[in-house]
Amino acid sequence: NAGVMQNPRHLVRRRGQEARLRCSPMKGHSHVYWYRQLPEEGLKFMVYLQKENIIDESGMPKERFSAEFPKEGPSILRIQQVVRGDSAAYFCASSPGQTTDTQYFGPGTRLTVL
Amino acid sequence: AQSVSQHNHHVILSEAASLELGCNYSYGGTVNLFWYVQYPGQHLQLLLKYFSGDPLVKGIKGFEAEFIKSKFSFNLRKPSVQWSDTAEYFCAVNLYGGSQGNLIFGKGTKLSVKP
Numbered sequence: 127n128a129g130v131m132q133n134p135r136h137l138v139r140r141r142g143q144e145a146r147l148r149c150s151p152m153k154g155h156s157h158v159y160w161y162r163q164l165p166e167e168g169l170k171f172m173v174y175l176q177k178e179n180i181i182d183e184s185g186m187p188k189e190r191f192s193a194e195f196p197k198e199g200p201s202i203l204r205i206q207q208v209v210r211g212d213s214a215a216y217f218c219a220s221s222p223g224q225t226t227d228t229q230y231f232g233p234g235t236r237l238t239v240l
Numbered sequence: 241a242q243s244v245s246q247h248n249h250h251v252i253l254s255e256a257a258s259l260e261l262g263c264n265y266s267y268g269g270t271v272n273l274f275w276y277v278q279y280p281g282q283h284l285q286l287l288l289k290y291f292s293g294d295p296l297v298k299g300i301k302g303f304e305a306e307f308i309k310s311k312f313s314f315n316l317r318k319p320s321v322q323w324s325d326t327a328e329y330f331c332a333v334n335l336y337g338g339s340q341g342n343l344i345f346g347k348g349t350k351l352s353v354k355p
Binding site: 159161166167168169170171174182184185217219228229230231232233234 | 244246274276282283284285286289330332342343344345346347348
């Protein structure tokens, strides 16, 4: 009974490069959420997706960030032209179906921008 | 905007001491409430949750929390902490019935338990 999987666990990028973070939800879960945790801060919501649909992206920065959850395969959070301020831990969570279901979190991807 | 406040940034206790971590939220409507724990080097795990019913909720590892609607609070308690409870604790709120499914987190409270 695998939990939420994220890869890579650690990602190092130089300024201006692209970062791709992957999230495979728990089996049977159709809702995926991405959160970002900056140092000394709590988690901040970024985006909520269902298969092939973005439901709520109110927490996503307007530029350089995008997310998708295709019909097949993992959800991907993409950050183009990374800057030092993007350095953070990015967590993915999944839930079965209702927006008020419990969310189960993955181990996170720690992004470091040099 | 809705927010969640955790009053203590860092709490240091000796083993067997009692624990209470404060959590307040700002939202007038119906909410679902959660406490998550993040042990060193591990991912967030659900400790307990409140959706409806008995406002005193029991979770894993001897933790409990009480929802007091009039105070907009959901404080976490444990009668006797252990060294293994050293972790960071996050309170979170989900707005019931909203189109958004996101959790609103507090900034977290680091708990250090001295053996």
